[in-house]
Amino acid sequence: MTKSAGHQHAFLDKQSRAPMLFNSLTFVVFFTVVVTAYWSMRSWNARKNLLVVASYIFYGAWNPPFAALLFSTTAMDFWLGSRIANAKGRHPRRVWLVASVCMNLSMLGFFKYGNFLLQNFQWLLARIGVIYQPPHLDILLPVGISFYTFHSLSYTLDIYRGVLQPTKSLRDFILAVSFFPQLVAGPIVRAGDFLPQLVDPPSRRTGRFLWGLLLMTLGLFEKIVLADTMLSGSADRIFDYAGPLVALDSWLGVMAFAGQIFFDFAGYSICAIGAALCLGFHLKDNFRFPYAAIGFSDFWRRWHISLSTFLRDYLYIPLGGNQVRPVRAALNLVIVMFLGGLWHGAAWTFVVWGLLHGSYLVIERVFRALFENKAWANNLATRVLAGFATYTAVCIAWVFFRAADFTIATRMLRGMFGGHAHGDAILSTREMLQIGIVTFFMILVHWSLRESNIETAVTRLPRWVVTAAWALMACAIILTQGNSNAFIYFQF
Amino acid sequence: MPSSTSNFKRKLRLPRLFFAKPSEIVPRDYERPIPPLPWRGITVVVVLIVIAAASAWEFYCRSIGYGPTLNDNEDLWTSTRRRVKPESVVIIGDSRAWFDLDLDELQKGLGKRPVQLAMGGSCAYPVLADLANDENFHGTIICSVVPRLFVAPPGTPPMERAEKAVRRAHTQTLAQRASQYLAMPLEEHVAFLKQEELTLDDLLKRLPIPNRPNALVPPRLPPYFGTLDRERRARMIEECARPGKLQSTIQQIWLPLFTPPPPPTYIPKDVFMAKMNDAIEARFRDITAAADKLRARGGKIVFLRLPHSGGLKALEDRTTPRTGIWDRVIKDTAAPGIYYEDFPELSGFNCPEWSHLSAGDSVEFSKRLVPHLRNALQL
Structure with a gap:
């Protein structure tokens, strides 16, 4: 069918029209000024006002007029939240909620899916013989719209569900939606998790601040050094190559992308968590060593946790979750993953990626129902094998996520499964070594820490190792000179 | 009747709403754990190690010949593009226009200081368009022509480099602009801040690891041999102008870079060649249309073929002879062209690394070029 030109372009030119990047000098200066001013202020209200202004500057530095869009959706949800809370009876509450959902999703639909919907409408009409040439809408996708729409939407949804009281402070709600560390690429922080942190001012704690700085260093190291320097060049070359590739290069290209997207997105999330900690705020983990997942439900408990829990709480459970007949539960999973795929971008390749994961989850359920109680199903060898199978299947799904269209995806898959015995080899030995070494250590670390977390791991390490690792990461970032791409998830 | 106080409150409803304390929301006790380590001491040691390592790296880079210089990225190009005024003299094209044309001499001779928009290893067309x-x-x-770059088809690095810069000029955000202004003073004082030479990625690329015999790996790019200022005027460093290892290394790198690559394995040769010819014909049409459009508004354009020497000249003469692309450009656009070999005063220069003039020669060459430019532009 159709493909999104925007999607095709996005991976090729990630830096064009990027917002303020964590890995930019502008952010270093911006963050230093904000943190200094923030902690030098005594008044909690003044600090929150400062964060609101800073967040809007952070967003406006990308495209000032779109800050007005961010404000208007936030203000609307603030008002609708109070209407839901004050409405008497189930029906009016539902009406106000529907208004909020429609407002947010129509905004998302127009900016993100406008051209995609038109292209598909054109394709459908053509199937029944009607020739229709829709106008190409020259729509600029507001950066981070998928994230801040969900930040904002969680507020009205939680008020409707009765798990959150509306705030009376528009300023606090604006800050909850637009808090700059999480604004443009997540994690998706629910208003219900953030607003309570705005009640009392955080205390000044040096340890928390410096730990935040260490996390920011770790996040930047993952992004700049591991994702951009070690992996992205190889992944781009493989996926942009117009000819057939041998199996080795195809697999290495997909593994490079698997590592790149993890370090890119997890790196951003860790930076956001670190930056928030420096300001005294606590954001939850967004990744928990996902490439050590055993099975796909385990994978989604570890990958982009803020999105998967959002979809679980606001979509999967309202659809009936697993408290319905097995076939319906399977359908629910597929619907959720279909929409999860579409959330990532207006292209059918993303939909296929989502549907593949939906299918994986359904197949896993069937396997669990059949074999979970068998002794062999829980021994070490089976778990390792299941972990390997999970990683492999996730990599296969990444092909659709990364490929600009189905032609490329098909060519990649054919190469991976030996369909191009006489294909080209385009990776240098250095690139192959980089992919192999980074992937090996990534999986090793994920498996070592799969039942743990980074805080526990750092606590157990000797101090000199923590010091050396922090210094090494900082030196590597300086050596890389910040000459890297924008974060992949900005485009979502 | 409402009291004045209640009126006042009503007027301040929005600000009160804005600053009201959210009494219904209670503090939540979720906190991320902070590892109980002596963070102050660790941070001090880390800062000292990083300062020591960065200083040692800077000292080492300077000791092996690197000096502080600006990085030629899309943001620097964009800041230069912003200087173009309606009647400016603008230099576009490849690195030969960058290294060989001295802005001071051209300003003296043409009466205006040219804006340097040429880019290393790039095609002139996107900037011309x-x-x-x-x-x-x-x-x-003033458009420099290196035939292989001039007709580089869409999707190839010379086109993408120029397109990326042009796109950045139209889409640069405030954040990107601010980063550029912050980066320039740093780059002017720190030698190791060379994005195309001393990054971790570039250092890894230099590792002498042999490739598979059949691997289609892109050829290596030349190492650092020039400096750049805020006007994007490039100057060859002395070490490269002198015979030596750097010079001969660069000479040997040009040859594979300027050798036409074999056709892709996945397209029949005749189909590929037909596609290439179509792309070149399209480029001639586009260049002519752009030149016509410019001249229709009263603008002028002159094409330059700048000096090159040694083995690289022999290679270029063989693979892209003058009668091919150069003559066709001049004929199709009906624009004036200056081919350096046509004039004895321009053809006696030697390019130390075969492709560019030394800093000193670029001044003399530009001085000698001015009368020809004035003549071509009817000044």
């Missing part, structure tokens, strides 16, 4: 489409611009374009 951008200027031709700029309705405000009716100045003069």
Whole structure:
């Protein structure tokens, strides 16, 4: 069918029209000024006002007029939240909620899916013989719209569900939606998790601040050094190559992308968590060593946790979750993953990626129902094998996520499964070594820490190792000179 | 009747709403754990190690010949593009226009200080098209022609490099602009801040690891041999101008870079060659259309073929002879062209690394070029 030109372009030119990047000098200066001013202020209200202004500057530095869009959706949800809370009876509450959902999703639909919907409408009409040439809408996708729409939407949804009281402070709600560390690429922080942190001012704690700085260093190291320097060049070359590739290069290209997207997105999330900690705020983990997942439900408990829990709480459970007949539960999973795929971008390749994961989850359920109680199903060898199978299947799904269209995806898959015995080899030995070494250590670390977390791991390490690792990461970032791409998830 | 106080409150409803304390929301006790380590001490040691390592790296880079210079990225190009005025003289094209044309000499001779928009390893067309489409611009374009770069088809690195810069000029955000202004003073004082030479990625690329015999790996790019200022004027460093290892290394790198690559394995050779010819014909049409558009507004354009020497000249003469692309460009556009070999005073220069003039020679060459430019542009 159709493909999104925007999607095709996005991976090729990630830096064009990027917002303020964590890995930019502008952010270093911006963050230093904000943190200094923030902690030098005594008044909690003044600090929150400062964060609101800073967040809007952070967003406006990308495209000032779109800050007005961010404000208007936030203000609307603030008002609708109070209407839901004050409405008497189930029906009016539902009406106000529907208004909020429609407002947010129509905004998302127009900016993100406008051209995609038109292209598909054109394709459908053509199937029944009607020739229709829709106008190409020259729509600029507001950066981070998928994230801040969900930040904002969680507020009205939680008020409707009765798990959150509306705030009376528009300023606090604006800050909850637009808090700059999480604004443009997540994690998706629910208003219900953030607003309570705005009640009392955080205390000044040096340890928390410096730990935040260490996390920011770790996040930047993952992004700049591991994702951009070690992996992205190889992944781009493989996926942009117009000819057939041998199996080795195809697999290495997909593994490079698997590592790149993890370090890119997890790196951003860790930076956001670190930056928030420096300001005294606590954001939850967004990744928990996902490439050590055993099975796909385990994978989604570890990958982009803020999105998967959002979809679980606001979509999967309202659809009936697993408290319905097995076939319906399977359908629910597929619907959720279909929409999860579409959330990532207006292209059918993303939909296929989502549907593949939906299918994986359904197949896993069937396997669990059949074999979970068998002794062999829980021994070490089976778990390792299941972990390997999970990683492999996730990599296969990444092909659709990364490929600009189905032609490329098909060519990649054919190469991976030996369909191009006489294909080209385009990776240098250095690139192959980089992919192999980074992937090996990534999986090793994920498996070592799969039942743990980074805080526990750092606590157990000797101090000199923590010091050396922090210094090494900082030196590597300086050596890389910040000459890297924008974060992949900005485009979502 | 409402009291004045309640009126006042009503007027302040929005600000109160804005600053009201959210009494219904209670503090939540979720906190991320902080590892119980002596963070102050660790941070001090880390800062000292990083300062020591960065200083040692800077000292080492300077000791092996690197000096502070600006990085030629899209943001620097964009800041230069912003200087183009309606009647400016603008230099576009490849690195030969960058190294060989001295802005001071051209300013003396032409009466205006040219704006340097040429880019290393790039195709001139995207920049020419951008200027031709700029309705405000009716100045003069001095366009360097290196045939292989000039007709580089869409999707190849020379085209992408130029397209990326042009795109950045139209889409640069405030954050990107601010980063550029912050980076320039640093780059002017720190030698190791060389994005195309001393990054971790570039250092890894230099590792002498042999490739598979059949691997289609891109050829290596030349190492650092020039400096760049805020006007994007490039100057060859002394070490490269002198015979030595750097010079001979660069000479040997040009040869594979300028050798036409074999056709892709996945397209029949005749189909590929037909596609290439179509792309080249399309480029001639586009260049002519852009030149016509510019001249229709009163603008001028002159094409330059700048000096090159040694083995590289022999290679270029063989693979892209003058009768091919150069003559066709001049004929199709009906624009003036200056081919350095046509004039004895321009053809006696030797390019130390075969492709560019030394800093000293570029001044003399530009001085000698001015009368020809004035003549071609009818000044």
